[in-house]
């Protein structure tokens with residue numbers, strides 16, 4: 001009797017703690033970044049990481065300032081458990097969350113894997129297919145059965161974790177009224193975050209806004225949970241959709257570094273961060289990411305996953321701060337802002353590269369000769385520039401090649 005009473009009181013206090021934290025996050029308007037590079041990103045074919053590599057990336061994400069890390073799927077792999085065990089005590093800033101199906105055994109596996117991490121830094125992220133396709137073809141369950149599963153597993157998780165997220169898989173193809181019913185059930189059962197995953201990446205920004213607005217308006221207990229969004233890039237719209245979600249008040253965004261992930265990948269963390277940073281006037285939402293860590297973070301993830309960054313990829317790509325065109329080079333030398341949306345140092349990248357080639361003009365060539373301390377006069381400069389124009393297509397003029405050209 002006494003025991004039961006004290007348990008009930010403890011539960012009450014715990015509920016109040018959860019609500020205080022959630023309300024504070026919601027009121028602050030801060031966009032919380034939940035990184036899933038180590039789980040959804042690593043799910044990409046060929047991107048496998050060993051536990052020590054995951055730890056290095058987790059530490060870099062911690063330095064960047066992410067709020068939480070989707071650290072792995074303990075029920076699915078021993079390697080994921082090993083990686084999570086390594087992070088405990090070493091990665092102390094972000095909340096570490098583990099992915100679970102709506103199975104009590106998955107929640108138990110997560111509980112074991114995260115054992116030893118403080119209660120406010122460990123969480124579970126449960127998912128269950130809710131769309132007609134998933135219900136009929138994958139799970140063979142009715143709507144009522146799905147709601148029962150959500151209720152029973154989320155409440156089971158809430159008894160073991162303070163931080164419990166629930167995501168209806170394939171949300172963007174789930175009937176909106178049923179989707180809201182799933183969320184209401186999950187929040188009543190103790191979910192502290194509800195997720196909106198566009199699992200197959202088919203939404204547009206306009207439809208995203210409609211969905212998120214509908215959830216905000218039709219889930220009666222939405223003020224008791226954070227709303228997280230998760231977009232895939234099958235139409236190249238993952239970042240745009242993430243921003244649309246933010247515009248409609250999403251609290252948490254799930255992203256991966258370099259946008260790596262299944263099929264066409266996920267919303268890329270560095271792009272969402274920079275779009276938010278540059279358009280404070282529009283979104284009026286703050287974030288806690290140190291933008292100067294982004295470029296090195298992108299390079300680290302590329303190096304350890306072996307998934308190279310495309311040259312033209314925003315933020316981390318090799319071409320982003322390089323130009324060969326004469327007019328652009330001339331402008332950049334006069335003032336870097338003439339042909340850049342932001343300076344390289346804003347994202348922790350190196351200097352602007354004025355690549356010499358067929359399209360380069362006198363000013364850039366002169367600049368490079370000065371940097372290399374090679375003496376020249378106007379006449380000689382004109383000859384060198386003319387020479388560059390004759391080079392075979394695609395030739396990049398390295399410093400050595402330039403020296404050779406000058407000496408001949």
Ligand code: MN
Nearest residue numbers: 040197199230
């Ligand atoms: Mn995903």
